[in-house]
Amino acid sequence: MAVHFEVVAECPVTGARAGLLHTPHGVIETPVFMPVGTQGTVKGLMQRDLENDLGVQILLANTYHLYLRPGHEVIRRLGGLHRFMNWPRAILTDSGGFQVFSLSALRKVTDEGVLFRSHLNGDAHMFTPESVVDVQLALGSDIMMTLDECLEYPAGHEAARKSVRRTVRWAQAAWRHYQERERGGGGGALFPIVQGSMFPDLRRECAQELLELGADGYAIGGLSVGEPRALSLEMVEATAPLLPREKPRYVMGVGMPEELAEYVARGVDMMDCVAPSRNARNGCLFTSGGRVVIKQARYKEDASPVDEKCACYTCRNYSRAYLRHLFLAGEMLFSSLATLHNLRHYLDIMKDLRQSIVFGSFPDRLRVVRAAPGGED
Ligand SMILES: [Zn+2]
Numbered sequence: 394m395a396v397h398f399e400v401v402a403e404c405p406v407t408g409a410r411a412g413l414l415h416t417p418h419g420v421i422e423t424p425v426f427m428p429v430g431t432q433g434t435v436k437g438l439m440q441r442d443l444e445n446d447l448g449v450q451i452l453l454a455n456t457y458h459l460y461l462r463p464g465h466e467v468i469r470r471l472g473g474l475h476r477f478m479n480w481p482r483a484i485l486t487d488s489g490g491f492q493v494f495s496l497s498a499l500r501k502v503t504d505e506g507v508l509f510r511s512h513l514n515g516d517a518h519m520f521t522p523e524s525v526v527d528v529q530l531a532l533g534s535d536i537m538m539t540l541d542e543c544l545e546y547p548a549g550h551e552a553a554r555k556s557v558r559r560t561v562r563w564a565q566a567a568w569r570h571y572q573e574r575e576r577g578g579g580g581g582a583l584f585p586i587v588q589g590s591m592f593p594d595l596r597r598e599c600a601q602e603l604l605e606l607g608a609d610g611y612a613i614g615g616l617s618v619g620e621p622r623a624l625s626l627e628m629v630e631a632t633a634p635l636l637p638r639e640k641p642r643y644v645m646g647v648g649m650p651e652e653l654a655e656y657v658a659r660g661v662d663m664m665d666c667v668a669p670s671r672n673a674r675n676g677c678l679f680t681s682g683g684r685v686v687i688k689q690a691r692y693k694e695d696a697s698p699v700d701e702k703c704a705c706y707t708c709r710n711y712s713r714a715y716l717r718h719l720f721l722a723g724e725m726l727f728s729s730l731a732t733l734h735n736l737r738h739y740l741d742i743m744k745d746l747r748q749s750i751v752f753g754s755f756p757d758r759l760r761v762v763r764a765a766p767g768g769e770d
Pocket of ligand 1: 699700704705707708709
């Protein structure tokens with residue numbers, strides 16, 4: 394097995410789990426939030442910051458972007474993505490499906506795969522279930538994802554049903570190819586993705602078929618595509634219990650800080666989202682007291698840190714007034730300091746949730762989170 398998962402504690406009330414995910418590049422404590430390193434970098438941060446300051450155990454990188462630039466073969470020849478980006482810990486790569494469906498123009502989906510044009514220069518490319526496995530093997534990722542079809546929201550039931558059929562066939566093809574290529578072992582795991590738009594019956598059907606593959610873990614995809622937040626949670630609630638208890642469950646592309654506990658409460662072990670890093674660059678900082686929109690005039694002479702309760706490098710050393718100044722002056726340092734803080738905020742939330750599961754106090758923790766003001770500052 395390429396990865397191995399242990400459930401170390403489980404909340405008897407909610408089903409939230411604390412686990413250990415063993416990968417070829419280290420053990421990951423779950424539930425885990427994975428920072429997004431789209432181009433083989435978390436924008437604005439050095440790998441040193443991620444490793445030492447934030448203690449990140451696993452990063453996500455995007456197959457679509459690295460395939461187009463610099464190219465997976467280039468990365469393979471340079472020793473794989475870990476060596477290329479100097480990252481000693483685990484890497485999860487997505488299948489590229491989401492980016493093909495959201496970024497590229499003129500895509501054509503067939504049973505064989507998806508034909509698309511690069512958003513960089515318009516060149517034509519084809520992703521097949523097999524080629525996407527090959528790309529991720531070349532990158533050397535610890536956890537790979539199968540190619541799936543991502544529907545936009547809202548989608549009709551019939552369109553979603555057809556899409557689920559295709560996603561299942563693609564996952565089966567990817568799995569066969571992965572098993573042939575990985576006969577020697579030593580590579581990463583391959584997770585199939587449960588689709589089904591916002592229809593619980595299709596989610597169930599998709600999950601049941603994918604379970605036959607006996608994969609090391611399963612993802613729930615097709616969320617955060619414009620649907621109301623309550624609906625994303627509802628879909629996870631309908632799908633997560635169908636997935637094996639002893640395998641990690643990964644919900645792709647969620648959530649906001651106040652939602653992390655909700656996903657964990659539904660038995661989710663892994664999440665990723667661009668929210669902390671993207672919001673940081675846009676001047677929105679997440680704190681224990683709600684959001685801080687740093688450009689606001691009220692922070693002009695505010696000598697306090699972004700978050701009194703945060704122990705990150707930014708909060709230990711800089712004032713809101715200085716950060717506001719950097720932001721308004723368009724200084725690069727702002728992005729770095731803000732991203733460092735927002736990611737630390739996410740990682741602290743996850744650490745806290747994990748501890749509460751281990752100590753048996755998760756339901757109390759969830760009540761506190763639900764009572765807290767989470768919305769706009
Ligand atoms: Zn901080």
